[in-house]
Amino acid sequence: MMKKSQKEPIGTAVGQVGFKKRSKVPGVMITQFVETIPEGYSHPDFTRKPIGLTIQEGKLAFFKAIVIGEPKPTVSWSRNNGDVSDPSRYQAKYDPVVVPPVEFLVKIQEVSATERQDAVFEAVLSNPFSRILWFGKNQPLEQGDKYDIEVSEDKLIHRLVVKDCMVVDKGIYSAWAGIKSCNAWLLVEPDKGAQQGKKPRAGGSGVDLAKIAQEQQAKLDKEVKIKVLMEVMIRVKELVGKPLGKV
Numbered sequence: 456m457m458k459k460s461q462k463e464p465i466g467t468a469v470g471q472v473g474f475k476k477r478s479k480v481p482g483v484m485i486t487q488f489v490e491t492i493p494e495g496y497s498h499p500d501f502t503r504k505p506i507g508l509t510i511q512e513g514k515l516a517f518f519k520a521i522v523i524g525e526p527k528p529t530v531s532w533s534r535n536n537g538d539v540s541d542p543s544r545y546q547a548k549y550d551p552v553v554v555p556p557v558e559f560l561v562k563i564q565e566v567s568a569t570e571r572q573d574a575v576f577e578a579v580l581s582n583p584f585s586r587i588l589w590f591g592k593n594q595p596l597e598q599g600d601k602y603d604i605e606v607s608e609d610k611l612i613h614r615l616v617v618k619d620c621m622v623v624d625k626g627i628y629s630a631w632a633g634i635k636s637c638n639a640w641l642l643v644e645p646d647k648g649a650q651q652g653k654k655p656r657a658g659g660s661g662v663d664l665a666k667i668a669q670e671q672q673a674k675l676d677k678e679v680k681i682k683v684l685m686e687v688m689i690r691v692k693e694l695v696g697k698p699l700g701k702v
Contacts, residue, residue: 475487478500479636480503496525496526501520503588504520558580558635559578559581562578562630562639563577565641568644570622570646571620573619574643576639577660587631589604591626591628611672612668620657622643626640
C-alpha cells in the first residue's frame with residue numbers, strides 16, 4: 456500500500472483526527488485533516504494507483520503510480536507483510552509527470568449485450584492521450600484475451616472491447632484520462648436463442664467519432680499556431696526594444 460503525505464501539512468496537528476474522503480479513483484480513500492482546503496492547495500490523490508501483479512519467481516516486479524497534489528506530495532511505499540527498507544531488494548524512483556488538461560467530448564455509454572457478443576465502449580478526448588485507464592467493476596483492465604484496448608492514430612478516440620460477453624461481465628465500466636472519468640453499465644442477457652456464428656458488436660457511442668475527433672484536432676492545430684505566433688510577436692518586441700549596438 457502506498458502512503459501519501461504533503462511536505463508542508465496544512466492546518467494539521469499531532470493527534471488531530473482526520474476524516475475519510477472518497478477519491479475519484481476507484482478503490483482509493485483519502486484521509487483529510489482539515490475541513491476546508493485553502494485556495495490554491497489540494498490534497499494528495501492518485502490519478503493512477505498501483506495494481507496487483509502476478510509474475511514468475513525471481514523476476515523483477517514494477518509497481519507504478521501517479522500522485523498529484525499541491526504542495527507537491529512526498530510518496531513512501533510499504534507492504535502489508537514485511538518492510539521495504541532493504542535497498543538491495545526494493546528501489547523507489549520518482550519521475551515528474553505533467554498531466555495535460557483534458558475533458559471527455561464523448562463519454563462512454565451504457566451497453567446492452569447478449570451472451571457471446573462483443574461489447575464496445577467508446578470515448579473522445581479533448582487532448583491526445585497515448586493511453587487512458589479502463590476499469591471494469593473497479594478492477595483495472597489490460598489488453599489480452601478478454602479485452603481489446605484501442606487508440607486512434609490522433610490519440611483522441613479511445614475504445615474498450617469486452618470480448619465474448621458472459622453474464623458475469625455485467626457491471627459498471629469506467630474510463631480515466633488524468634483526473635477526469637466517465638462510467639457506464641454493461642448489461643448482459645442470456646442468449647436464449649443459441650444463435651450460431653459470430654454476432655455483431657453491441658454498444659458504441661452512436662455518433663460519428665471520426666468527425667468529432669477531426670474537428671477537435673483542427674481546433675488544437677489552430678491553438679498551436681496562435682501560440683507560436685504570439686511567442687514570435689513577443690520575441691520580436693523584445694528584440695526591437697534592444698539597442699542595435701554602438702558606433
